[in-house]
Amino acid sequence: MQDSKSPLSDRLSAPAGAGSSFGELRLDGVSRSFGSAVALAGLTMTVRRGEFVTLLGHSGCGKTTALNCVAGLLPLTSGTVWLDDRRIDVLRPEERGFGMVFQNYALFPHMTVRRNTGFGLAMRRLPRDEIRRRVGEVLDLVKLSAHADKLPGQLSGGQQQRVAIARAIVVQPPLVLMDEPLSNLDASLRLEMRTELKRIHRELGRSTIYVTHDQDEALSLSDRIVMLQDGRVQQIATPEDIYARPATIDVARFMGYRNLFELDVASVDGDWANVAGKGIALRGLRRGEIGRRAVVAIRPNDLVLDGGSEGGIVGRVEIVEYCGREYIVDLITDAGTMLQARSAQRVAPGDVLRCHASADRVLIYPVASGAA
Amino acid sequence: MAGSVAKSTVWIAGQNAGVDRTVLLVVPGVLFVILLFIYPFLYGLGLSFTPKEGGFAANYAKFFSTPYLSQTIWTTLSLAIPATVINVGFALPLAFHLRHASRPQRIISGLLVVPITLGTVLVAEGLLTYLGPQGWFNRALIEFGLINTPVKLTHNYWGVLMSLVVTGFPFDFLLILSYITGIDPALAQAAATLGAGPIQRFRQIYLPLLAPGLAVVFCLAFVLSFSVFPSAILLGNPASSTRVITIAAYQAAYEDYDYSLASAIAMIMCAVQLVIVAVVLSIRGLFYRGPAGGAKG
Ligand SMILES: Nc1ncnc2c1ncn2[C@@H]1O[C@H](COP(=O)(O)OP(=O)(O)OP(=O)(O)O)[C@@H](O)[C@H]1O
Numbered sequence: 315m316q317d318s319k320s321p322l323s324d325r326l327s328a329p330a331g332a333g334s335s336f337g338e339l340r341l342d343g344v345s346r347s348f349g350s351a352v353a354l355a356g357l358t359m360t361v362r363r364g365e366f367v368t369l370l371g372h373s374g375c376g377k378t379t380a381l382n383c384v385a386g387l388l389p390l391t392s393g394t395v396w397l398d399d400r401r402i403d404v405l406r407p408e409e410r411g412f413g414m415v416f417q418n419y420a421l422f423p424h425m426t427v428r429r430n431t432g433f434g435l436a437m438r439r440l441p442r443d444e445i446r447r448r449v450g451e452v453l454d455l456v457k458l459s460a461h462a463d464k465l466p467g468q469l470s471g472g473q474q475q476r477v478a479i480a481r482a483i484v485v486q487p488p489l490v491l492m493d494e495p496l497s498n499l500d501a502s503l504r505l506e507m508r509t510e511l512k513r514i515h516r517e518l519g520r521s522t523i524y525v526t527h528d529q530d531e532a533l534s535l536s537d538r539i540v541m542l543q544d545g546r547v548q549q550i551a552t553p554e555d556i557y558a559r560p561a562t563i564d565v566a567r568f569m570g571y572r573n574l575f576e577l578d579v580a581s582v583d584g585d586w587a588n589v590a591g592k593g594i595a596l597r598g599l600r601r602g603e604i605g606r607r608a609v610v611a612i613r614p615n616d617l618v619l620d621g622g623s624e625g626g627i628v629g630r631v632e633i634v635e636y637c638g639r640e641y642i643v644d645l646i647t648d649a650g651t652m653l654q655a656r657s658a659q660r661v662a663p664g665d666v667l668r669c670h671a672s673a674d675r676v677l678i679y680p681v682a683s684g685a686a
Numbered sequence: 687m688a689g690s691v692a693k694s695t696v697w698i699a700g701q702n703a704g705v706d707r708t709v710l711l712v713v714p715g716v717l718f719v720i721l722l723f724i725y726p727f728l729y730g731l732g733l734s735f736t737p738k739e740g741g742f743a744a745n746y747a748k749f750f751s752t753p754y755l756s757q758t759i760w761t762t763l764s765l766a767i768p769a770t771v772i773n774v775g776f777a778l779p780l781a782f783h784l785r786h787a788s789r790p791q792r793i794i795s796g797l798l799v800v801p802i803t804l805g806t807v808l809v810a811e812g813l814l815t816y817l818g819p820q821g822w823f824n825r826a827l828i829e830f831g832l833i834n835t836p837v838k839l840t841h842n843y844w845g846v847l848m849s850l851v852v853t854g855f856p857f858d859f860l861l862i863l864s865y866i867t868g869i870d871p872a873l874a875q876a877a878a879t880l881g882a883g884p885i886q887r888f889r890q891i892y893l894p895l896l897a898p899g900l901a902v903v904f905c906l907a908f909v910l911s912f913s914v915f916p917s918a919i920l921l922g923n924p925a926s927s928t929r930v931i932t933i934a935a936y937q938a939a940y941e942d943y944d945y946s947l948a949s950a951i952a953m954i955m956c957a958v959q960l961v962i963v964a965v966v967l968s969i970r971g972l973f974y975r976g977p978a979g980g981a982k983g
């Protein structure tokens with residue numbers, strides 16, 4: 315997707331091993347079970363050249379399992395993995411040549427930053443001079459040149475993470491796999507490293523599969539997001555789509571649609587539907603075939619306390635939190651439904667106010683098992 | 687009241703000096719070591735310098751000028767070093783192979799604990815019959831037509847070596863296994879994704895991280911083998927080929943009643959062990975010795 319002819323990628327794209335570039339990686343029904351427990355059920359997806367794809371989902375949904383299956387660290391129970399028209403799920407990890415950034419970094423504790431970074435090149439038996447040059451370049455890229463002769467134990471968490479990234483990308487892998495590389499970092503460092511990852515990806519244009527359970531991270535980094543739950547794909551879409559149009563109620567809940575409640579369906583016209591009940595009347599976008607009842611999903615951000623006189627939802631203010639530009643307000647309706655909305659002005663607990671959501675920000679889902 | 691005030695002052699003073707009160711917990715241990723190790727050691731050292739006759743170093747002069755005595759150092763080393771090398775050399779690949787928690791790992795570890803609990807004397811007696819001229823081992827070889835007359839494996843060097851291997855191996859295996867399982871398997875996985883095959887993973891990742899532990903195992907195994915006594919008598923030829931240094935010390939003490947010479951021999955034994963241990967540990971100093979898990983943030 316990105317222009318891979320930036321000056322930096324020119325300098326770093328020294329002669330690499332066979333298969334260093336590819337058209338697309340294809341996972342076809344990749345499954346993995348542990349005993350009777352299914353960790354990953356039929357993952358089918360493609361990663362195109364230069365694309366940044368994120369696996370997103372709750373803890374335990376099978377993200378690491380999927381990544382390990384691609385890397386060759388975990389045999390598949392069924393399914394196949396293809397690199398263009400070459401079947402690679404039968405290859406050992408050392409034959410695949412993918413770069414992997416482990417969740418806990420897995421830096422070699424007995425090797426200096428320089429040797430850690432050059433390990434993959436040394437395994438490929440490149441000449442000493444070339445290893446030195448490429449390690450020097452990649453350490454510049456991740457801004458670690460000053461620490462090249464330290465051991466991993468002498469580095470901060472963020473520095474270790476950059477060594478892990480440098481070690482994975484210096485071999486010019488066709489595909490980089492990253493397993494929650496930012497999860498061990500504090501909030502500010504996480505933001506900084508996120509930008510760093512974005513920069514590295516833009517400069518090198520490497521295809522990347524990234525694993526995270528942090529929706530902000532996924533939204534800001536990815537070209538496409540694969541939403542997983544209990545080992546199953548829920549949705550594969552661009553960040554914009556997954557944010558604005560979650561495919562299922564579970565994805566919506568994960569993506570921060572905190573106002574979820576079940577109502578009666580009043581009417582359906584095309585993509586739109588009107589729902590009512592519990593003293594609420596709303597119009598919204600229909601997501602899937604709905605019956606007599608449906609679940610409504612609205613983000614707190616899209617539900618605005620505007621003091622209007624009719625329609626929308628009426629509720630009594632319970633809690634008001636100031637969060638910078640505006641206020642987040644917890645409301646309760648007469649029928650006892652809890653809501654979260656935003657307000658531009660300060661309101662007082664106990665006030666009874668009306669809030670509205672524009673129809674294209676209201677999503678209406680069929681009632682699913684386990685829906686709120 | 688006054689007492690408690692004084693105590694807390696001491697405590698605060700201790701804190702200022704950077705001394706943690708938990709350091710006091712080592713006191714019983716230190717006392718124990720002094721009473722059971724340092725004191726007898728110093729007593730023996732003193733005793734060794736008060737010979738029955740001659741100057742203060744007469745015992746040492748006698749030991750090194752009498753081949754019958756000084757020879758025992760080489761006899762012991764020629765048993766202890768091969769036994770240690772064999773044990774560590776076989777325990778390492780086996781433990782490496784069984785590093786993943788699995789059923790075979792548990793079964794083999796369990797089986798290997800048995801010789802440890804049996805003790806050297808029982809093992810020696812077992813080997814005596816098993817390896818003897820009429821034992822299964824020789825009979826089997828004769829049955830298969832591999833040999834005509836029984837090979838002599840008892841009452842000589844080989845019998846003692848064998849018993850050192852049998853009693854030492856499980857110990858080394860279990861120690862090495864615990865070192866290996868302490869190495870984060872993600873390190874080898876990371877090496878694999880970077881293109882390292884099994885041999886390179888062993889040489890580049892496991893071996894350097896294991897080396898310090900191996901050195902410690904080697905020292906322990908060596909010290910245990912060096913003080914071989916029961917099997918050297920039961921399975922060996924204590925008059926000549928397996929006349930190890932402990933036998934010399936025993937004879938000096940309980941046959942000649944020369945406690946002073948016996949103490950000197952014990953001191954020499956101690957010195958030889960210290961030299962070997964020092965050499966091995968100084969090699970260990972060349973390796974990385976930090977935690978073997980992945981470094982955490
Ligand atoms: N070696 C294993 N043996 C048995 N079950 C396993 C094993 N590894 C993973 N699982 C199970 O498979 C499921 C998926 O695990 P996985 O590690 O892929 O989750 P994850 O999405 O990476 O979670 P997290 O975000 O917490 O890292 C979990 O329910 C887990 O308990």
Ligand SMILES: [Mg+2]
Binds near residue numbers: 417493
């Ligand atoms: Mg995981």
